[in-house]
Amino acid sequence: MLLEYAAIGIMILVVSLIGLIAIGLGTIFGPKRQTDRKAAPYESGMTPIGPGIRRVPVRFYLIAVLFILFDIEVVFFLPWAIAFRQLGLFGLAEMLIFIAILLVGYIYAWKKGALEWE
Amino acid sequence: MTQLDFYTLLPVMTLTIWACVLLLVDLFILSERRGLTAILAVVGLLVTMGVSISQMGREATGFNQMIVLDGFSNFLNLLLLLTGLLGIAVAYGYNRRMGIERGEYYPIMLFSLAGMMLMAQASHLIMIFIALELLSIPLYVLAAFAYPRPESEEAGLKYFLLGSFSSGFVLYGIAMTFGATGSLAIPGIVAAIADGTANTSLLLIGAALILVGFGFKVAAAPFHMWTPDVYQGAPTSVTAFMAAGAKAAGFAALLRVFVVAFPTLSDQLTPIISVLAALTMILGNVIAIAQTDIKRMLAYSSIAQAGYMLMAFVAYGNPAVQAVSVASALFYMVAYTITSFGAWGVVIALEKAEGKGLAISDYAGMGKKYPFLAACMTVFMLSLTGLPPTLGLIGKLYLFRAAVEGGFITLAVIGVVTSLLSAFYYLRVVVNMYMKTGDPEVARETWLDFTIGATALLTVVLSVVPAGLFAWASQALFIALK
Numbered sequence: 001m002l003l004e005y006a007a008i009g010i011m012i013l014v015v016s017l018i019g020l021i022a023i024g025l026g027t028i029f030g031p032k033r034q035t036d037r038k039a040a041p042y043e044s045g046m047t048p049i050g051p052g053i054r055r056v057p058v059r060f061y062l063i064a065v066l067f068i069l070f071d072i073e074v075v076f077f078l079p080w081a082i083a084f085r086q087l088g089l090f091g092l093a094e095m096l097i098f099i100a101i102l103l104v105g106y107i108y109a110w111k112k113g114a115l116e117w118e
Numbered sequence: 119m120t121q122l123d124f125y126t127l128l129p130v131m132t133l134t135i136w137a138c139v140l141l142l143v144d145l146f147i148l149s150e151r152r153g154l155t156a157i158l159a160v161v162g163l164l165v166t167m168g169v170s171i172s173q174m175g176r177e178a179t180g181f182n183q184m185i186v187l188d189g190f191s192n193f194l195n196l197l198l199l200l201t202g203l204l205g206i207a208v209a210y211g212y213n214r215r216m217g218i219e220r221g222e223y224y225p226i227m228l229f230s231l232a233g234m235m236l237m238a239q240a241s242h243l244i245m246i247f248i249a250l251e252l253l254s255i256p257l258y259v260l261a262a263f264a265y266p267r268p269e270s271e272e273a274g275l276k277y278f279l280l281g282s283f284s285s286g287f288v289l290y291g292i293a294m295t296f297g298a299t300g301s302l303a304i305p306g307i308v309a310a311i312a313d314g315t316a317n318t319s320l321l322l323i324g325a326a327l328i329l330v331g332f333g334f335k336v337a338a339a340p341f342h343m344w345t346p347d348v349y350q351g352a353p354t355s356v357t358a359f360m361a362a363g364a365k366a367a368g369f370a371a372l373l374r375v376f377v378v379a380f381p382t383l384s385d386q387l388t389p390i391i392s393v394l395a396a397l398t399m400i401l402g403n404v405i406a407i408a409q410t411d412i413k414r415m416l417a418y419s420s421i422a423q424a425g426y427m428l429m430a431f432v433a434y435g436n437p438a439v440q441a442v443s444v445a446s447a448l449f450y451m452v453a454y455t456i457t458s459f460g461a462w463g464v465v466i467a468l469e470k471a472e473g474k475g476l477a478i479s480d481y482a483g484m485g486k487k488y489p490f491l492a493a494c495m496t497v498f499m500l501s502l503t504g505l506p507p508t509l510g511l512i513g514k515l516y517l518f519r520a521a522v523e524g525g526f527i528t529l530a531v532i533g534v535v536t537s538l539l540s541a542f543y544y545l546r547v548v549v550n551m552y553m554k555t556g557d558p559e560v561a562r563e564t565w566l567d568f569t570i571g572a573t574a575l576l577t578v579v580l581s582v583v584p585a586g587l588f589a590w591a592s593q594a595l596f597i598a599l600k
Contacts, residue, residue, distance in 0.1 A: 104138045111145040 126180030126187045129170045136162035137228035144221035160225035170195045184242040188377035188597035194370045201363045202231045204459045211563030212466045218264045230256035234367035243292045243302045261352040273351025280344045284334035291327030307379045325380045333369035339398040342421045349417035358462030361420045362455040384435020387422035392432045398425030403536040433524025446516035448591040460573030461498040482556030494553045494574035499544040504537045509577045512584040513583035
């Protein structure tokens with residue numbers, strides 16, 4: 001049984017070797033001319049402003065969490081919509097229960113003011 | 119999907135729906151009337167309890183045998199609902215006093231409780247994993263409930279990180295088991311093992327990984343490291359609930375999975391579990407001696423108690439003693455739940471803001487000033503040690519008997535010796551209360567006093583007439599799945 005995995009093992013080995021060789025050749029033979037500009041952190045070509053680590057309002061975090069919540073809801077919608085005909089009424093009821101549970105969370109977040117940007 | 123499916127899962131569903139509704143209702147309750155949420159939560163628990171009582175003696179499976187209703191799950195459901203009621207009773211006044219009276223407390227607690235009950239009813243590894251997460255995630259939130267107190271936040275984060283790590287172990291174990299047997303349902307696993315189609319070594323790895331994950335949940339050594347810190351940092355009302363509830367649910371899943379699905383692995387697993395049990399008993403009891411903080415002391419004591427319960431679990435593969443082992447484990451769970459809730463209740467009564475009033479020396483002079491509370495605390499300490507006339511003694515007797523009958527005499531001896539050792543730190547609290555002078559200050563809250571008194575009474579009365587409870591625990595059998 002283990003032999004079946006041998007191909008994957010060889011593949012991993014060869015891929016890592018190729019990667020190491022490519023990086024190794026570059027490191028050994030490539031010219032190294034460090035300038036201030038080259039050593040600076042890459043910021044999409046813009047001149048870097050201020051330190052890389054700075055405070056971000058926690059509000060972003062809250063919005064991100066809420067986004068994930070409802071994004072995942074949509075992720076579940078998609079396969080359900082595709083299999084809608086096969087699942088029939090049973091699937092519809094299941095989905096409605098799922099939405100109802102998420103709705104509880106939505107109303108909670110709304111009432112607690114998590115959706116206000118003040 | 120039939121009516122029977124819903125009937126099987128009715129207690130969990132009642133509780134979950136109630137918790138969802140409560141979360142919404144709480145939004146519209148004025149903050150001065152927060153107590154109303156607690157009362158509504160109690161109503162929900164009582165309704166669920168009624169449902170569970172009506173299901174007594176019934177056996178059924180639902181959702182393609184993913185959920186089972188049997189004596190075992192019914193027993194645990196009722197025990198867990200009792201845990202919830204006691205948890206609300208001790209939290210009611212405490213949360214107000216500590217300034218953490220937030221309405222979310224009760225719905226979150228009900229969600230966690232629903233997870234625990236699902237754990238007792240699950241008969242499918244994925245359901246067990248869902249139940250595990252449903253019980254754990256609310257507990258992570260509850261542990262950090264006293265924000266912005268740094269200790270509480272630290273406890274929550276620590277519990278979350280280590281808890282998700284251990285969930286990973288369970289999940290990996292489930293994956294291994296699936297790889298070995300080609301099934302996630304416990305009946306399917308049993309069938310694959312019986313056919314001989316299962317890959318034994320892979321199955322063993324899977325079972326061992328599941329054991330590690332649940333060992334973490336029930337705080338068995340060497341997976342206990344989180345316990346003292348989390349128990350100490352979390353609000354005491356949460357600690358009381360967590361100590362009793364999470365442990366009972368963890369053992370419920372362990373017992374069902376191992377007794378029903380993995381009895382053939384007992385040759386390899388029994389030595390491992392017996393070492394775990396011995397280590398847990400020794401480690402918990404020895405380290406508890408060095409503690410000066412009552413919450414840390416009770417945390418190590420809860421580790422030690424997990425060790426005693428593991429002792430019943432050791433002989434799980436031996437069909438001759440299996441039934442009595444499971445029954446004595448269940449009996450001890452009841453004893454531990456009642457006793458530990460009482461003890462945590464007294465701790466809550468003495469605790470003051472900013473984590474004051476938690477040193478064992480703060481209990482000096484209790485006997486004079488508050489004879490009722492001191493007497494109750496004495497009962498709890500005697501029960502945790504295993505001295506008469508308390509439920510702890512009877513529970514330990516049953517456990518030791520199960521271990522001896524299973525042929526684990528060394529383990530029983532370790533249990534007795536460590537119990538003797540534990541007398542040192544439990545009785546130190548009693549000595550402090552009666553023989554030292556001090557001026558403790560106690561918060562008198564009706565429901566807290568009621569809980570402490572009722573649990574103390576139960577601890578004594580049930581020890582005089584334990585036969586009924588033990589007979590009930592003996593009836594709590596696993597359903598035979600085909």
